[in-house]
Amino acid sequence: MSDASFHDGREAPLNLGALEAGDLEVISSLVQDAVFPISEMSWRSKECRFALLLNRFRWEDQPNAKKRDRPYERVQSLLVIDTVLGVASQGVQRGDKDMVLSLLSVHFEPAEDGAGHVLLTLAGDGSIRLTVEALEVSLRDVTRPYQAPSKQAPHHSE
Template identity: 40%
Template sequence: MTDLKLIALDNEDLEVVSAHVQDAVIRVSDMGYARGDRRFALLMNRFDWTSDQKRAKGLRKRAALHFDGVTHAAYAGFDPAAPEGVLELLAIQFQPTSAPSGIVELRFAGGGTVRLSVDYLEARLADLGAAWAASAKPAHALD
């Protein structure tokens, strides 16, 4: 089992990162914006879509993701002060505004979002070593 380490410096890279974190489960208290460091970071339990799938329900892995060059973070559709809140990450997208700056949007099931204003796109994803059998394989309605 190899630990994943990825960096995203453009939209194409971010699409790869987004695919690897699709259906990650995140506690609201495990994410936040460090204004002084200009960094937004989160810890997650990501579903490993690329594992060998020896287990019928797949694997989950503990992982960290952070974005650098962040100038502002805005939350919608959930209470960022609810420490026991749990979110399911669906996708991450980048919309350039005035290159290289733009908006990174993290979209969650149920309509929640985190919007990050960034001076440039730089994201890093790293597995933290822990892995365990998933309790269920994520599935989505196609309607």
């Protein structure tokens, strides 16, 4: 009997949660370069919930796509942050309903007693700062993967 390897894993929709900063780093790496129209951003203050419907690049599939010489993929995913007490943004034109945003990272800035801020960093110097009572984030794929329109993996200039 041998240990399982990464390649033994099955291809399935993601359904992940983060209750600690280390867990959030995994989610952040998976949502890097996700794009979403500003209209797919929702804060339900009475429910203390902020949600984004993202078109997420499937970073977890990139090695398989290269190896099998098949197209890169995206998938629609729901990123939900719970226990949200307040939302602030910078560099986001909320009135422009046609604006498409690109998510670069998700980071937790802890405060006292488990509270803190979840910072969503966007391309073009934009950001969304969520004041949270506690860190509670989930990421769930909600559609089947589809071919990335660019047919390429996202890349960043150094």
